[in-house]
Amino acid sequence: MLIAALATLAVAAVAVGVLRWQEASLPVARPSARSLHAAPVGRVGGLSVVAGIVVAMPAWPVPAGITPALAWVAALAAVAVAVVSLVDDWRGLSAGARLCVQALAAAAATWAMPLGGAWSVVAVIAIVWMANLFNFMDGNDGLAAASAIAGFAAYALAAHAAGAGALPYVTIALACVPLLWINRPPARMFMGDVGAVTLGFLAAVLGIAGIAGGAWAAWLPPLAFLPLILDATVTLARRAARGERLWEAHKVHYYQRVHRMGAGHRGTLALYAALSCATAATAAACALAAPSLGWTALATWMLVLGAVFAVIDYHWRRRPGP
Numbered sequence: 001m002l003i004a005a006l007a008t009l010a011v012a013a014v015a016v017g018v019l020r021w022q023e024a025s026l027p028v029a030r031p032s033a034r035s036l037h038a039a040p041v042g043r044v045g046g047l048s049v050v051a052g053i054v055v056a057m058p059a060w061p062v063p064a065g066i067t068p069a070l071a072w073v074a075a076l077a078a079v080a081v082a083v084v085s086l087v088d089d090w091r092g093l094s095a096g097a098r099l100c101v102q103a104l105a106a107a108a109a110t111w112a113m114p115l116g117g118a119w120s121v122v123a124v125i126a127i128v129w130m131a132n133l134f135n136f137m138d139g140n141d142g143l144a145a146a147s148a149i150a151g152f153a154a155y156a157l158a159a160h161a162a163g164a165g166a167l168p169y170v171t172i173a174l175a176c177v178p179l180l181w182i183n184r185p186p187a188r189m190f191m192g193d194v195g196a197v198t199l200g201f202l203a204a205v206l207g208i209a210g211i212a213g214g215a216w217a218a219w220l221p222p223l224a225f226l227p228l229i230l231d232a233t234v235t236l237a238r239r240a241a242r243g244e245r246l247w248e249a250h251k252v253h254y255y256q257r258v259h260r261m262g263a264g265h266r267g268t269l270a271l272y273a274a275l276s277c278a279t280a281a282t283a284a285a286c287a288l289a290a291p292s293l294g295w296t297a298l299a300t301w302m303l304v305l306g307a308v309f310a311v312i313d314y315h316w317r318r319r320p321g322p
Contacts, residue, residue, distance in 0.1 A: 001167050004059040008171040012052030013178040019045060019189060020182065027090050029190050034249035036139055036259050041187055044089050045179050046195015050082045052175030053202075061165030063213045070112035074205060077105035081131065081201045085193035095247050102128045102201070109205045113212045127204040130225075133232035134200025140255055140272070141187040141265040145180040147228050147276040148199045149173045154224040154280035155206065158287035164215040168206060172199070185265035216287055219294035223283040223301060227275040230305050231255060254309050257316050275305065 019026065019042070029035070029043040062071045084101045087093060106127035110120050138144035156169035179195065182188045207221030222229055231254045239246055251260065259268045279301050286294045 001059075001170070004056045004167055005170055005174055008052040008056045009174045009177065011055045012048045012175045015048035015051040016045070016178040016182055016189075019048060023189070027192075029192075032249075034251055036251070036256065036265070037187075042189040043192040044086065044194055045183060045189035046191040046193070046198065047086070048179050049172075049175045049191070049195045050198055052178075053172055053198075054079065056167070056171035056175075060168045060171075063164070063209045063215070074109040074112040074209070077108040078198065078202055078205065081105045082194055082198040085197040089192045089194050099128065102131055102197070105201070106131075106205075110208070113209055115208075115212055123208050126208065127201060129233075130204035130229075131197045131200040133228060134203065135193055135196040136232045136235075136253065137228045137255065138191050138196040139253070140259055140268045141185040142180055142183050142269045143255060143272050144191055144196050144199070144228070145176050145183050146269065146273040147225065148176045148203070149180065150273070150276040150280035151203060151224040152176075154220070154283040154287075155210070157284035158216045158220055158224075159210070161288045162215040164210070164213070172202060185269060187265070217291060217294055219298045220283050220287060223286075223294070223298045224280050225276075226279040226298070226301055227272055227305060230302065230309075234309065254312050257312055261312075261315060261319055275308070 023042045026042050026044055028040045029037070030040050031037050057075050060071075060075075062068050081102060084093070084098065088098055103124060106124040107120075109127065110123045113120075113123070115123055134144055134148075137147070152169045152173040156166040156173065159166040159169060176199070179189075179191060183191060203221070203225055207224070210216045210221070211218050235253045236246060239250070239252070244250075251257075255268050255272055258271060259265065263271065282297050282301060283294075286297050
């Protein structure tokens with residue numbers, strides 16, 4: 001486990017160095033009316049995360065209830081999502097093409113799990129949504145990377161408490177650390193779809209696999225990543241209620257409003273990193289010491305975040321200007 005963890009960290013760090021060295025030849029995210037940045041920034045920093053994860057994958061233990069062959073199916077599905085996301089970063093793909101590949105990969109990963117019937121359909125929808133919401137939340141420097149580290153660390157502690165292998169979650173969290181170093185404010189490189197979509201996909205697939213294999217209860221994955229899940233889901237629901245085109249870019253996520261009201265990248269990162277660490281720590285604490293309190297903790301944090309969002313709404317409506 002130590003060797004795999006160190007290899008992940010080393011490969012991810014080297015990959016960050018290579019990406020920075022070759023930055024002039026990499027695709028760039030240019031400022032637009034829908035972004036929170038004023039200057040062009042490289043956009044495929046997430047390749048370092050993927051590199052660190054891939055080098056550790058052969059050492060990952062097979063989750064309970066899944067055969068080694070099916071585990072490789074799920075792993076290859078995650079790699080396919082990363083490759084298509086990289087193509088989207090580099091050349092651009094239609095939303096339909098991206099969703100099609102994500103749905104097929106989610107179906108392949110779900111097929112590898114001991115699920116059945118309607119639960120498989122629910123799992124596919126959850127995986128595709130998690131992959132995309134991670135991407136939606138990657139608009140502020142450091143936010144998605146910090147949340148990923150906190151969430152996968154919670155998975156690792158919960159797996160340890162259950163006597164399951166913690167290596168997959170430890171290596172994913174470590175693979176994000178070098179990226180966070182260059183993605184923190186002011187970002188020198190963005191995560192891009194290749195990082196954000198892949199991390200969201202893995203968060204959902206591994207979270208559901210843990211439920212199916214009995215490593216943890218269904219409350220743990222949403223609690224570990226609750227600030228991201230709730231922000232993206234509430235924002236989508238509100239936009240749908242207003243009849244907006246959901247596939248169009250926008251700047252009305254709660255984290256985007258916090259940024260635009262004066263917090264900037266640093267203040268927004270501080271708020272969301274604190275919330276992500278708090279919910280992830282709660283998930284880990286419940287898994288380690290009080291699993292029976294998990295659903296209560298999830299409901300409590302949903303109320304707390306609902307109150308935070310209500311405060312943001314209040315100040316947003318009273319801000320000067322459009």
